[in-house]
Amino acid sequence: EIVLTQSPGTLSLSPGERATLSCRATQSVSSSFLAWYQQKPGQAPRLLIYGASSRATGIPDRFSGSGSGTDFTLTISRLEPEDFAVYYCQQYGSSRYTFGQGTKLEIK
């Protein structure tokens, strides 16, 4: 089973700053099968990025995804107050889906 490790565990930044979240896999992941989600307290996860770099419907262009192989990155170019949340990466392989443990993005 492919394990995804996200870093950092917690990221403290201010509105207007740039956020860089990392997701590292124990084996190579097809870029087509890597996604990112945002989850706010008391809410269901929301799809942000799929196929490593494609933004989901309605997602602002300040969110971008990149990477390949075992290293993937979610970048938020300029943080808005509503972006402070927990972010998860997710991959598919061998008929199984796994998530990273999450990165909490908090207001500094």
Added chain:
Amino acid sequence: EVQLVESGGVVVQPGGSLRLSCAASEFTFDDYTMHWVRQAPGKGLEWVSLISWDGGSTYYADSVKGRFTISRDNSKNSLYLRMNSLRNEDTALYYCAKDGGTYHFDYWGQGTLVTVSS
């Protein structure tokens, strides 16, 4: 707008059984693979199971294989999860999620809470 509404979550004793339901609307249900994903209190996300559009293929996480059964009724636009031999570690918010077409989850319900406790 796609809607997914889960129901059936309750408090159940260890070893007990439960069936969760998910009512889908505002999309062509029988075109899509559907999933169950769970989240233990204060923890991360764990994929549980998937079922293909026609119910012909099902897959499970190792943690639930042999105990949980996913099914669907396309005539009722509904997804189900039969949960047997429940354990304390099955306590979680269970989400129904629609497959986005390329191995991700593009819409999620609000979840139904299952608590396994004596």
